Amino acid sequence: MHQLVKVQNFAVSGDGFGAGEGQSRERPFGHADPGSMFAWAGATASWPNRTDPGGSRGLDDYFTRDFAHNIGAEIMGRNKFGPQRGPWQDHDWRGWWGGEPPFHTPVFVLTHHPRPSFTLSDTTFHFVDGDPATVLAQAREAAQGRDVRLGGGATTIREFLDADLVDTMHVAVVPAVQLGAGVRLWVSPDELLDRFHLEVVPSPSGVIHHLFWRR
Amino acid sequence: MHQLVKVQNFAVSGDGFGAGEGQSRERPFGHADPGSMFAWAGATASWPNRTDPGGSRGLDDYFTRDFAHNIGAEIMGRNKFGPQRGPWQDHDWRGWWGGEPPFHTPVFVLTHHPRPSFTLSDTTFHFVDGDPATVLAQAREAAQGRDVRLGGGATTIREFLDADLVDTMHVAVVPAVQLGAGVRLWVSPDELLDRFHLEVVPSPSGVIHHLFWRR
Numbered sequence: 001m002h003q004l005v006k007v008q009n010f011a012v013s014g015d016g017f018g019a020g021e022g023q024s025r026e027r028p029f030g031h032a033d034p035g036s037m038f039a040w041a042g043a044t045a046s047w048p049n050r051t052d053p054g055g056s057r058g059l060d061d062y063f064t065r066d067f068a069h070n071i072g073a074e075i076m077g078r079n080k081f082g083p084q085r086g087p088w089q090d091h092d093w094r095g096w097w098g099g100e101p102p103f104h105t106p107v108f109v110l111t112h113h114p115r116p117s118f119t120l121s122d123t124t125f126h127f128v129d130g131d132p133a134t135v136l137a138q139a140r141e142a143a144q145g146r147d148v149r150l151g152g153g154a155t156t157i158r159e160f161l162d163a164d165l166v167d168t169m170h171v172a173v174v175p176a177v178q179l180g181a182g183v184r185l186w187v188s189p190d191e192l193l194d195r196f197h198l199e200v201v202p203s204p205s206g207v208i209h210h211l212f213w214r215r
Numbered sequence: 216m217h218q219l220v221k222v223q224n225f226a227v228s229g230d231g232f233g234a235g236e237g238q239s240r241e242r243p244f245g246h247a248d249p250g251s252m253f254a255w256a257g258a259t260a261s262w263p264n265r266t267d268p269g270g271s272r273g274l275d276d277y278f279t280r281d282f283a284h285n286i287g288a289e290i291m292g293r294n295k296f297g298p299q300r301g302p303w304q305d306h307d308w309r310g311w312w313g314g315e316p317p318f319h320t321p322v323f324v325l326t327h328h329p330r331p332s333f334t335l336s337d338t339t340f341h342f343v344d345g346d347p348a349t350v351l352a353q354a355r356e357a358a359q360g361r362d363v364r365l366g367g368g369a370t371t372i373r374e375f376l377d378a379d380l381v382d383t384m385h386v387a388v389v390p391a392v393q394l395g396a397g398v399r400l401w402v403s404p405d406e407l408l409d410r411f412h413l414e415v416v417p418s419p420s421g422v423i424h425h426l427f428w429r430r
Contacts, residue, residue, distance in 0.1 A: 045428075057383050057428035058414035062277045065284060168272050199273035199419050213260075213272035
């Protein structure tokens with residue numbers, strides 16, 4: 001069975017940005033407010049960070065609970081892992097997620113500055129330098145027959161799209177958020193129609209789910 | 216964690232019937248054509264009976280691939296299991312699904328006429344006589360902490376709704392199919408709004424997904 005490469009639950013602003021400008025320790029999404037970008041997911045029963053009971057079990061919950069379905073590894077860009085640039089100064093930085101990251105699989109972090117792998121709970125982070133196809137081969141092997149999630153950010157997704165390595169992509173467009181500048185995924189989703197089917201599904205929560213799969 | 220009772224991927228005609236009249240060995244859905252009722256699911260990549268490669272990976276595929284998510288047991292009515300009525304004449308009948316049923320868990324078949332349990336591949340069928348709450352207690356124990364799928368048909372779902380034992384329900388309404396008579400789930404989904412939230416999500420395939428969860 002073919003191992004898919006999947007983008008899942010990736011939120012972009014109405015004007016096409018996955019994150020704002022000015023990332024820092026305090027602001028992982030720069031001037032974008034992650035609470036606004038992911039409110040649709042945070043309101044669902046299956047949101048992994050939920051601390052209170054309840055939550056919706058409508059359409060958006062299907063997307064949040066599908067996040068781990070048959071996923072065996074994740075690939076992410078360095079800026080999803082942390083705000084540092086250049087050679088690692090601080091090996092104490094172990095990601096934004098605390099001691100229980102939501103991945104539960106091997107994670108391959110793209111960086112030109114390798115550092116030793118480490119494990120937090122059931123997530124192991126590997127730091128790899130290579131072109132998308134090479135890193136994907138590593139992630140596929142680690143996924144042991146399951147699919148590979150391409151976790152973002154937008155720059156990383158664009159690199160894999162440019163290399164034609166993406167099989168399916170779920171992007172939640174948040175029309176209420178307009179960023180004006182930042183890390184852009186697209187000017188318009190129509191850019192991808194030459195290679196992908198697209199279904200556009202408005203959710204009662206206000207986000208518009210965009211579902212792409214290869215032609 | 217609470218074990219949910221879930222109706223999943225249950226298709227009804229535009230006029231509210233889960234099956235037609237005149238069930239027989241040759242026609243499990245009576246005068247309804249199952250190909251028309253389940254065309255939306257059959258077109259997806261995750262449809263378990265798919266024999267050719269391909270299939271859509273849009274909205275409908277989320278529903279088909281969610282079918283087994285965290286499910287530990289199924290409860291079904293006798294008419295979902297087979298066309299026989301009254302005492303079992305034919306113990307050779309082992310359901311419509313051949314040697315590899317799509318359940319992969321214990322299945323509890325509601326019947327006033329018990330017969331011995333049997334196993335096909337990784338699905339074991341049990342035949343139980345009892346009110347919905349009693350049978351649900353058995354299914355919950357067998358599900359070992361996971362959720363319980365309420366598989367239908369419409370009469371069985373109505374019994375569990377009447378007993379207020381259903382937590383979530385996904386019904387795919389197929390407007391193109393009008394049956395006029397048969398086994399009715401509802402006159403209108405609005406009948407359930409006193410107890411359930413409802414999201415109505417039209418799919419590009421033409422079916423209208425109805426997602427209910429408890430208030």
